[in-house]
Amino acid sequence: MSSPRVEITYCTQCRWLLRAAWMAQELLTTFTTELGEVALVPGTGGIFEVRLEQELIFSRKEQGRFPESKELKQLVRDRIAPERDLGHSDRPKN
Structure with missing residues (x-):
């Protein structure tokens, strides 16, 4: 069985490459053995979407905002390793 693939589609017109790359880095750092690939896909028209397989x-258009790093890690974890503890990313804000 191959490892899961995450795709982050970002708007080149809006210059969101750095944001997408940072999110990719966060996911790859957190899920070092669980993820097989994180791909950055250029798009236009204000798009910022994250797909897993x-x-x-996550869709910026549907949510009206960008994902928080913690939130994105939880969304991925819940699908690929639900038993995994994310440490500080699982703790509620005070």
């Missing part, structure tokens, strides 16, 4: 798990 082609399933849309």
Whole structure:
């Protein structure tokens, strides 16, 4: 069985490459052995979407905002390693 693939589609017109790359780095650092690939896909029109194995798990258009790093890690974890503890990323804010 191959490891899961995450795709981050970002708007080149909006210059969101650095944001997408940072999110990719966060995911790859957190899920060092669980993820097989994180791909950055250029798009236009204000798009910022995250897909896991082609399933849309976050859309800036639908949510009206960008994902928090903690939130994105939890969304990925819940699908690929639900038993995994994310440490400080699982703790509620005070």
